[in-house]
Amino acid sequence: MTVKNMTIQDIAHKVLDNEELFLLDVRTEDAYQDWKIESGNFSYLNVPYFDLLDGVEEIMEQLPKNQPIAVICAKGGSSQMVAEMLVEEGLTDVYSVEGGMKAWSEHLEPRKVSDLKDGGELYQFVRLGKGCLSYMVTSGGEAAIIDAVRMTEAYTEFAEKLGVTITNVFDTHLHADHISGGRRLAETTGAVYWLPPEDAGEVVFNYQPLRDADHVQIGQSHIDIHALYSPGHTIGSTSFVVDDKFLMTGDILFIDSIGRPDLAGKAEDWVGDLRETLYTRYKELSDELIVLPAHFMIMDELNEDGTVAERLGTLFSRNHGLNITNEEEFRRMVTENLPPQPNAYQQIRETNMGKISPDHEEQREMEIGPNRCAVR
Incomplete structure (x- = not known):
């Protein structure tokens, strides 16, 4: 019997739709403990591939007989x-996940937030695999x-599917946990690439400086993207207020x-x-603004619509x-509860500055691992 394949998009839809799945992860224990596909309705078993070279008989009793089993590794081969x-041992509802965790790291699910x-x-x-969130604002084509x-x-x-032209590309800050596609996207589409100048001291490419109180109009229907200088994650971190309704906070404020x-x-x-950004600048904004961050930490932060x-x-x-009302307590909480640095974060920063140009496979390797942008 031929082994069936399960795509990363299939996995993503099962996560978002809260479907059940048994996931057999055959990466090393260290890799599994560091980063795996997260879902409240998934069941998991981690057995390294090298422990199964002589056969799978010893794990058969740990596998379900009446539930789909998806086997995942780093790239899809194992x-x-x-x-x-x-x-060969008689299980029929078994799938190999195409592309493995590398493909999971790269998959994007577009979700409509609002008209x-x-x-x-x-x-x-x-x-989903990296916790990154990015956005598209459309208006007037x-x-x-x-x-x-x-x-x-x-x-x-x-954009082609929607029939719109990408005219402006923004980065809220110089990213350190993942490689930005902003500059490449702007070059490909001919769009203007905006970056906060306070974060651009070492960049080696041209950009449009994004400054506090800037207004950038998209289309003909006066949907402005208002820049709000909001340092703290980086010295140049900038938030956007879109349509007077949505607050894009970059990596300054997350849901949890x-x-x-x-x-x-x-x-x-x-x-x-x-602290100044969170406790003063954001306090001056309307409580009714909908916060849209650049990352999420855990799957529980997703709403029912994904x-x-x-x-x-x-x-x-x-x-x-x-x-945290006491400023010293806040300072201790922030500086003493930092997770490990993101994998290859210095090389990622240099890539986003344009100082180095790793090839596609090197970029994939640099980004492997969980999102680590938040204070615990």
Whole structure:
């Protein structure tokens, strides 16, 4: 019997639709513990491929007989072999996950957030395997992309599907946990590429400086993207207020946590800026604004429709990082609860500055692993 394949898109839909699946992960224990596909309705078993070279008999009793089994590895090769061994042992509902965890890291799911005034639309691109969130704002046949990841074809193909032209591309800050696709997307489409100048001191390419209080119009229906200087995660971090309704916070504020200030090695210097942004600048904004961050940390942050979004007022009441009245306690909480640095974060920063140009496979390797942009 031929082993069936399961695509990464199939896995993504099962995650978003809360379907059940048994996932047999045949990567090493260290790789599995560091990063895996997350879902509240998935069951898991981790057995390294090398432990199964002599056969799968010893794990058969741990596998379900009446539930689909998806075998996943790093790239898709080992999973195919293990799945074949399971089929030979008599299991029929077995799948090999195409592309493995590398493909999972790259998959984007577009989700519509809202209609905007005068016929515009707002979409969120959810990178489930990495926790990255990027956005498309459309109006009057034009589109703006915010915090694009390196898989830029996802945006150009979706724009073509909607019949809109990408005219403006924004990065809220110089990213350190993933490679930005902003500059490449702008070059491909002829769009203007915007970057906060405070984060661009070492970049080696041309960009349009994005400054506090800038207004960039998209299309003819006056949907403005208002820039709001909001340092703390980086010195140049900039938020956007879209359509007077949505607050794109970059990596400053998340649904269940706040941004870390140390990815340029300046936690002690920037923690004060972080507090100023969260406790003063954002406090001056309307509680009714819908926060749309650039990352999420855990699957519980996703809403039923698959989007990651919450009212600013709700976050001020529920997010622990927004409710520490003592400034010294806040400083300790931020600087003493930092997770490990993202994998290859310095090389990622240099790539986003244009200083180095790793090839496609090197970029994939640099990004492998979980999102680590938040304070724990």
